[in-house]
Amino acid sequence: MTKVKELREKAQKVLTEANDVRSKITEKTPKEEARAANDQFDKLMDQYDELVKEAGREERACKAQQDEERRQEEREREEREARRPGQEDVTHSAGDTFGEEYREAFRQFLASGADISDLDKEVREALRAGAREIRTQTLGTGATGGFLVPTTLANAINIAMAAHGPMMDANVATEINLATGAPFDLPKVDDTAEEANPHTEGDEGVDDDTGDIVLAKTQLLAHTLVTPWIKWSFELAQDSAFGFESLLGKLIGERLGRKGNAWLTVGTGVNEPLGFVTGAQVGHTTASAAALTFDDIMELEHSVDPAYRSGPKVRFQMHDQTVKTLRKIKDSNGRYIWSDGDVTKGVPATLNNRPVSFNQAMAQIAASAKTIAYGDFSQYYVRKVGNPLLGVAREKFFPNLGIMGVHRIDGAIGHAKAIKTLQMAAG
Numbered sequence: 513m514t515k516v517k518e519l520r521e522k523a524q525k526v527l528t529e530a531n532d533v534r535s536k537i538t539e540k541t542p543k544e545e546a547r548a549a550n551d552q553f554d555k556l557m558d559q560y561d562e563l564v565k566e567a568g569r570e571e572r573a574c575k576a577q578q579d580e581e582r583r584q585e586e587r588e589r590e591e592r593e594a595r596r597p598g599q600e601d602v603t604h605s606a607g608d609t610f611g612e613e614y615r616e617a618f619r620q621f622l623a624s625g626a627d628i629s630d631l632d633k634e635v636r637e638a639l640r641a642g643a644r645e646i647r648t649q650t651l652g653t654g655a656t657g658g659f660l661v662p663t664t665l666a667n668a669i670n671i672a673m674a675a676h677g678p679m680m681d682a683n684v685a686t687e688i689n690l691a692t693g694a695p696f697d698l699p700k701v702d703d704t705a706e707e708a709n710p711h712t713e714g715d716e717g718v719d720d721d722t723g724d725i726v727l728a729k730t731q732l733l734a735h736t737l738v739t740p741w742i743k744w745s746f747e748l749a750q751d752s753a754f755g756f757e758s759l760l761g762k763l764i765g766e767r768l769g770r771k772g773n774a775w776l777t778v779g780t781g782v783n784e785p786l787g788f789v790t791g792a793q794v795g796h797t798t799a800s801a802a803a804l805t806f807d808d809i810m811e812l813e814h815s816v817d818p819a820y821r822s823g824p825k826v827r828f829q830m831h832d833q834t835v836k837t838l839r840k841i842k843d844s845n846g847r848y849i850w851s852d853g854d855v856t857k858g859v860p861a862t863l864n865n866r867p868v869s870f871n872q873a874m875a876q877i878a879a880s881a882k883t884i885a886y887g888d889f890s891q892y893y894v895r896k897v898g899n900p901l902l903g904v905a906r907e908k909f910f911p912n913l914g915i916m917g918v919h920r921i922d923g924a925i926g927h928a929k930a931i932k933t934l935q936m937a938a939g
Contacts, residue, residue: 515570516567516570516571516574519563519564519566519567519570520563520564520567522563523560523563523564523567524854526556526559526560526563527556527557527560527852529556530553530556530557530560533549533552533553533556534549534550534553536549537549537550554836557836557839560852561832561835564852564861565832565870568870569675569676572671572674572675572681572683573671573672573674573675575683576670576671576674576675576681577667577671579682579683580667580670580671581667584667613638614638615665616635617631617635617638618665620635621635621904665760665761666761666899666900668761668762668765669761669764669765669768669899669900669917670765670899670900671765672761672762672764672765672766672768672769673765673766673768673769673772674769675766675769676765676766676769676770676773677769677770677772677773677774677776677777677871677872677873678773678829678869678870678871679772679773679776679777679788679871679873679892679894679923680768680769680772680773680776680894682894683825684825684827684869684889685776685825685889685890685892685893685894685923686825686889686890686891686892686893686894686926687893687894687896688732688893688894688895688896689895689896689897689898690895690896690897690898691897691898692897693733693734693897693920694734695731695732695733696731696732696733696895697729697730697731697732698729698730698731698732698893698924698926699728699729700728700729700730700926700927730893730924730925730926732893732895732922732923732924733895733922734895734897734920734921734922735775735783735784735785735920735921735922736918736919736920737768737771737772737775737917737918737919737920737921738916738917738918739764739767739768739916739917739918740767740916741905741908741909741914741915741916742760742763742764742914742915742916743909743912743913743914744912744913744915745911745912745913746911746912746913760902760915764900764902764915764916764917765900765917767917768900768917768919772919772921773871773873774787774873775787775921775923776788776892776894776921776923777789777829777871777873777874778790778873778874778875779923781924785921785922785923785924786923786924786925787873787923788829788885788889788892788923788925788931789874789875789882789885789933791924791925791928792885792887792925792928792931792932792933793928793932793933794882794932794933794934794935795811795812795815795816795886795932795933795934796808796811796812796815796932796934796935797934797935797936797937798934798935798936798937799937800936800937801878801879801880801936801937801938801939802877802878802879802936803837804834804837804838804841804877804883805841806841806842806843806844806849808934809838809841809849809863809864809884809934810864811934812884812886812932812933812934813864813866813886815932816886816887816888816929816930816931816932817929817930819929820887820888820891820927820929820930820931821887821888823888823890824890825888825889825890826866826867826887826888826889827866827867827868827869827886827889828863828866828867828868828869828884828885828886829868829869829870829871829874829884829885829886829889830868830870830871830874830883830884830885831870831871831872831874831875831876831883832870832872833876833877834874834876834877834883834884835850835861835868835870837877838850838863843864849863849864850862850863851863851865866886877936878936879936879937879938879939880935880936880937880938880939881935881936882933882934882935882936883934883935883936884933884934885931885932885933885934886931886932886933886934887930887931887932888930888931889930889931890930891925891926891927891930891931892923892924892925892926892930892931893923893924893925893926894921894922894923895921895922895923896919896920896921897919897920897921900917900918900919901917901918901919902915902916902917902918903915903916903918
């Protein structure tokens with residue numbers, strides 16, 4: 513966390529400098545001087561944003577690591593408990609069972625050029641124990657690849673995914689991780705329009721079917737993400753003195769995270785997840801196609817039912833470029849509605865006192881674009897199927913090696929009232 517502290521302290525100094533520049537602009541400031549000061553302010557805030565984002569990535573990675581360790585402890589505890597009848601044993605990777613033994617076998621498998629026949633008997637047995645977990649999937653096993661990611665490497669992949677998109681972060685949305693990719697039904701009910709009736713002594717209760725509960729469901733599938741091949745020389749695999757598994761985990765995690773976040777944000781729902789921007793209702797449409805006002809933000813907030821305007825996952829989401837416009841908007845009392853928080857203490861940026869997640873998959877300000885989302889993102893459900901899978905190709909790139917990452921996810925909004933979007937006026 514030392515690096516996070518240094519980045520935040522540096523960002524705070526830049527923010528102070530930017531605020532000093534802005535504070536010197538008054539109604540009496542000449543236009544050219546004011547324009548130059550605003551340009552300087554924008555440049556300083558761009559620098560501040562980059563520092564804050566870098567600090568945020570470092571902090572999210574650390575938090576994701578802690579969360580993954582907690583989930584690992586929970587998985588180990590659950591494995592010791594009795595399973596419900598009919599439930600499969602949820603072991604997301606061979607590393608859960610074999611730990612470092614499996615990771616070392618996986619490393620030797622990569623270093624051998626993905627040739628399992630070249631490995632010792634004990635190593636082959638450890639690998640086959642891992643391959644056993646994917647017997648129902650179509651990816652190959654053995655020498656063709658398809659071994660599950662060791663737990664320690666899967667942690668690195670999950671961290672990278674969280675750091676490159678808020679919707680892949682269990683601290684933003686609600687994550688459901690299951691052992692298989694079978695369709696999963698998420699039941700839901702909206703009883704908010706129903707209420708009790710007054711009762712007159714001696715009268716019987718009304719039985720006209722108006723009080724029946726209507727259950728609906730959202731079905732979550734398992735859409736597959738596949739990264740492009742990452743190729744490296746077999747000499748590097750055999751001679752490298754550093755743990756290149758961690759580097760592979762970072763690269764694959766970033767690629768899965770970027771696409772996964774985009775899917776869960778703006779996915780169409782056709783052969784891919786239904787992103788929250790696509791699935792949410794429009795809460796407010798602006799009067800201008802290119803400008804935002806304080807009233808627009810207030811209209812968006814109050815388009816969300818009050819029941820979904822409190823809780824740890826209530827937040828705004830928007831593209832970083834949208835923030836530039838919001839930083840210059842004031843409320844009716846002349847106060848800026850955007851606050852950069854206190855990066856030295858880990859206080860997040862807020863818009864009208866609500867947390868903000870930067871989501872680069874969202875549209876920037878433009879005619880008809882849905883630029884801001886607001887609501888309770890615990891009502892967006894992200895379904896994952898275990899840990900990511902790595903496939904290794906040997907003959908395809910001979911004499912070099914190739915590796916790709918595969919992960920299966922889906923996502924959808926639980927209740928339409930929970931999240932709303934702000935849409936810019938048509939041009």
